[in-house]
Amino acid sequence: MQTVRVALADRSYPIYIGERLLARAELLTQHMPQRRAALITDSVVAPLYLEAFARTLAAAGVNVTSVVVPTGEQHKDWGTLNTIFDALLANRCERKTTLIALGGGVIGDLTGFAAATYLRGVPFIQVPTTLLAQVDSSVGGKTAINHPQGKNMIGAFYQPLAVLADTTTLNSLPQREVSAGLAEVIKYGLIRDSAFFAWLESNVDALIARDAAALAYAIQRSCENKAEVVAADEREESGARAQLNLGHTFGHAIEAGLGFGVWLHGEAVAAGMVIAARVSQHMGLIRADEVARIETLLERARLPIAAPDLGLARYMQLMGTDKKVEGGKIRFILLRGIGSAFLTADVPHSALAAALTTSVKHD
Ligand SMILES: NC(=O)c1ccc[n+]([C@@H]2O[C@H](COP(=O)([O-])OP(=O)(O)OC[C@H]3O[C@@H](n4cnc5c(N)ncnc54)[C@H](O)[C@@H]3O)[C@@H](O)[C@H]2O)c1
């Protein structure tokens, strides 16, 4: 087992990464203020892991309440959040009852927001079961639900007490979800870690084949990168944390424009990172051969590199409601080469228009 620490003073916490960690209740109980937990999961993960996991916790003396919500991004909303609150209240969950998110990023974001607001805040532990959640969404304390007008528009910063990433759970993941997770892995290489990007170029086939050692290294390196960024800028104030959103302004527009759940989040981010790279290229910041390397790696990870054709006007409208809008100006994460990202509001419309029109797939 590897342990990566997120250093946030009194809110610091460990990320445990390894095989068959779901069977190790002590990793969680040592962080729980009371032997009482509410396990929140979804309708796909429940039949795979809920019963055994709940039994493991019960054997460690934990009184467990389980809440199962429907799977899917389209359920990351107020309605589902309310069913979680209903269950917590019906089962008389208290201030010291720990909410445990067992599932992908949707469950992590929903449960985290529920934990931040139920009784004004209760303990929270992340048990991510998708690659995307293990490398990204379970770490860093961003929690949210979607609004029909935009992704993740309602939420809170709320750090977990611990993250338990059991890599064995990835064996049941559909191949498309593995690729979607790799989009965020590749993102870390692009924004701040060119050596990791090169490692990914050599190991992407092993990752796609779910080689355990390759996956463990990719998860560890991703969590180390994310932990460093979050420790430097927890609440996205200095611009450092915003770099984690490379490709996301475009990606969120794709997700919202097509309707949540049509493209997976990681797929939209992959196409969005290509648009960001091309905007950077139009501004003379990154060379054509580097853009080609980015596209090749994403394609080898079986990710889309062409965005859906929503039309330039619709893209601009959708991006206007992104959270990175400040003083009415859309802010973008661009690349000065592989391994170096920066935040800017100074993007000529011509570069955006050129990148958006050359990056779409015409059918
Ligand atoms: N909070 C953050 O910092 C942050 C960062 C990145 C992404 N996100 C959010 O994360 C979400 C995407 O997360 P995701 O890709 O994990 O999606 P997801 O939670 O929808 O999971 C994908 C699918 O896999 C299923 N699943 C989960 N674990 C499984 C397993 N082990 N075996 C088989 N099936 C399994 C789920 O039921 C779901 O159907 C988006 O809502 C995105 O906004 C949040």
Ligand SMILES: [Zn+2]
């Ligand atoms: Zn993301």
